[in-house]
Amino acid sequence: MTSSGGSFLSTDDLSDAARQVWAKHNQDDKAWLPLRRHMADSAAVAGRLWDTWLPSQVRELISTALPGGAADARKLAVWISAVHDCGKATPAFACQVDGLADKMRREGLTMPTGRQLGEDRKLAPHGLAGHVLLRDWLVERHGWRVPDTHQLTAIVGGHHGVPPSNSAIKDLADHPELLRARGSETVWSQVQNELLDWTANECEVLDRLPQWAKVKLPQPAQVLLSALVIVSDWIASSRDYFPYTADASPTDPDRLDNAWAALKLPRPWQPVLPQESVPDLFASRFDLPSDATVRPVQEETVRAAREMRAPGMVIVEAPMGEGKPRPLSRRSRSSPHAPARAGVSSRYRPWLPETRCSGG
Secondary structure, eight states: HHHHHHHOOTTTTTOOHTTEEEEEOTTOOOOEEEHHHHHHHHHHHHHHHHHHHHHHHOOOOOOOSSTTTTHHHHHHHHHHTTTTGGGSSSHHHHSSSSSHHHHHHHOOOOOOOHHHHHHGGGGGOOOHHHHHHHHHHHHHOOOOOOOHHHHHHHHHTTTTSSSSOHHHHHHHHHHHTTTTOOTTHHHHHHHHEEEEEEEEHTTTTTTHHOOOTTTOOOOHHHHHHHHHHHHHHHHTOTTTSSOOOOOOOOOOOOHHHHHHHHHOOOOOOOOOOSSSSSHHHHHHHHHOOOOOOOOOOHHHHHHHHHOOOSOOOOOOOOOOOOOOHHHHHHHHHTTHHHHTTOOOOOOOOOOOOTTTOOOO
């Protein structure tokens, strides 16, 4: 299971109707990817990103907001990535490809054609639809209060960049047929709930939902989870890494491993904090003349970086020619907080003598 072992979600128990819901389609070769497969791929990618790519500071920030700490945070990240596209299990999305819509209709998921829905279909982009479906699932099946769902549903609703507005949510509420087609509302609802039940069970979050209902996720944690979902979706949506295969084995571990090998994401930066003296540090880092000596501003900058108790900013002001760029470069490797942040940033404000003003 993805939540614990990094493999794919098993889809063995899904109904035929749920298996026919599609997520990706290529117009040129007609290849397509079932929604269940994209959910599994996204979950697998999120788990791998969490384990091997996210800086420890990011993991810690999310973990401290949850009652189960790091274990809760990983489960939430994997699960919310798995369900981010649940809004594709709707008539408004599924009607876009006639052949795939027909497969769904044969399983009882009737729907109008895209032409029949017309402009109204634009009221239910799949992000917004997913926001509403997840909200209803949490409220109706797990007893959440509507206000408590927003911190998670906004991540699903905003995974293409912008969380849904209140007016957009209200407009969709006035067109329920975009979420569940008239005459087959029950079948649509069953499949939507089935897919959400399945991801929650496979990601091992069913027993965590009552506790998470009491959590108030800080906004930075919501933003970071949103970013993780977006990156996971981007990677899992690429045919270069995850081919469109409707009948691929749902538990094929090679699918993720092959994608990861092709992606070649670097691991987080983990510099070794130097213990040498400042002169030795500069001599090892820069090609200096044999008689060069470290300037006072350079030594003081490294000392300040080493004594920092929390992540922050070092501002170096000194006359021209005092060697400011070099201590800034060394500072990035001397701060005890650099490894957890997976990087630092150095900025220089050059002096413009012709205007006697500084510019960046």
